[in-house]
Amino acid sequence: MGKKKINPPQTQKRPGSEEDMKPTxxxxxxxxxxxxxxxxxxxxxxxxxxxxxxxxxxxxxxxDIALAYLNEHEDALKTRERVExxxxxxILIDGDIANEATCRRIVKTAVKKYGRIDVLVNNAAxxxxxxxxxEITADQLRKTFATNIFSMFWITQxxxxxxxxxxxxxxxxxxxxxxxxxxxxxxxxTKGAIVAFTRSLAANLVSKGIRVNGxxxxxxxxxxxxxxxxxxxxxxxxxxxPMKRAGEPAEVAPSFLFLACEDSSYMTxxxxxxxxxxxxxx
Numbered sequence: 001m002g003k004k005k006i007n008p009p010q011t012q013k014r015p016g017s018e019e020d021m022k023p024t025x026x027x028x029x030x031x032x033x034x035x036x037x038x039x040x041x042x043x044x045x046x047x048x049x050x051x052x053x054x055x056x057x058x059x060x061x062x063x064d065i066a067l068a069y070l071n072e073h074e075d076a077l078k079t080r081e082r083v084e085x086x087x088x089x090x091i092l093i094d095g096d097i098a099n100e101a102t103c104r105r106i107v108k109t110a111v112k113k114y115g116r117i118d119v120l121v122n123n124a125a126x127x128x129x130x131x132x133x134x135e136i137t138a139d140q141l142r143k144t145f146a147t148n149i150f151s152m153f154w155i156t157q158x159x160x161x162x163x164x165x166x167x168x169x170x171x172x173x174x175x176x177x178x179x180x181x182x183x184x185x186x187x188x189x190t191k192g193a194i195v196a197f198t199r200s201l202a203a204n205l206v207s208k209g210i211r212v213n214g215x216x217x218x219x220x221x222x223x224x225x226x227x228x229x230x231x232x233x234x235x236x237x238x239x240x241x242p243m244k245r246a247g248e249p250a251e252v253a254p255s256f257l258f259l260a261c262e263d264s265s266y267m268t269x270x271x272x273x274x275x276x277x278x279x280x281x282x
Contacts, residue, residue, distance in 0.1 A: 035261035037062035040114040042107070042159065044068040044097060044151070045124030047076035049222030050172065053249035054121060054256045055079050059086040061257060063119065066110035068093045070124075089114075097124055098146035103154035111162040119260045120159050122152040122194075123172040127187035136186050148190035152197060165209030170259045171198045173216040173271060178280040191216075195271065202269030211268040213259040218275025221246040242277030 008022055018025055041058050045051040047069035055065050056079070065083050067090055069076045076092045083090035093109050095102035110117060125148045130136050152171060163169075176184060177191035194214065202212035218241055239245065255272040258264050273280060 029262070032262070034062035035257065035263065036119070039063040039118040039260075040066070040110070040116055041119040041121060041260070042066040042068065042110045042117050042155075043121040043123060044106075044155065045172075046121075047072045047079055050217065050220060050249045050252050051121070051123045052079045052082075053253035054123065055090070056082045056086070057250075057253040057257050058119070058260065059083040059088040059090070061261070062088070064089040064114060066091050066093060066106075066113065066117075068095070068097065068106045068124070070094065070096060096147075097151035097155070098143055100150075100154045103151055104158050107155060107158035107162070111159075115162075116164065117159050117162045118164075118167050120156065120163070120167070120169045121172070121256060121260075122155060122169070124148075124151065125172065125174075125187070125190070127184050129183050130185070131183060133185050141186050144186045145190055145193075148187065149193045149197065152194065156201070160210075163210060167210045168260050169201065169205075169210065169212040170256055171212070171214040173198070173214050175216055175218040175273070175275045175278060175280070177216060179278075198271070199269045206268055211259075211264070213264065213267055213269065214271045215252065215255045215259070216271045216273050216275070216280075217247065217252050218273070218278055219246045220252055221248055241275065245276065247274060247276055 010022060012020060036058055039062065041063045043051050043055050043065060046055045046065070046067035055067055059065060065088060067076060067079060069092070071094055073094065080090040080092055091109070091113050093106045095106060097103055097106070126144060128140055128144070156169065171194050173194040174188070174191040176188035177195050181188040198212055198214040205212055252274045255274050259267070259272065
């Protein structure tokens, strides 16, 4: 994060000379072939989709993984296999993060295994398509909010004691947080809450040297899509964005890597938007 830097008073004639500046601007950084070497990452929803792609890419860059998921055991085992093929460790922790006790257990298990958490990726989410707000039951509302946003509070609260200066937190929001969704009203509401949560937490933790950012994907080809919508809508998923297609999880994962490593050292409270070209008022 770095200490507050005060430059000495100085002035130059236009257009100015970089070599005469005190201190000279930093134009190069050390080459890091493994951007997350010796790091530990806890990823929720890491069994498949975006979470799997992030876990694999983080492992390729040197991180050990704690992977939290609901009950998709076969997918989780496949993700662990891919992480281990990259020479990194991976533990699997199943459970419903809509439950606060499960969130505590997930973090406790990860810290017990690795001793700390360097990168926390709050990624897991659910949604249910409904044509009208009147179709959203109280149980669905509670489940969606507990899974998508309450869990981020619970996991982060428990993870912070195991994090240190230089750690990062990355929260997954959605394009729906910025433009809304007529048939995913409760889901979009949680994703908007995640934006506010991320910006608020970033301001709260900046003095501790912990950066907090987020990724707001557009239409991505994941199991959540195939299991949530009609066959016709699944077939058309992503066709309404400028690129006319759904994105792949592997196209989203680099945004998480950028925010996890020192390449983004001057960013906190921000969101990246891998969404197929949709322009948003962010």
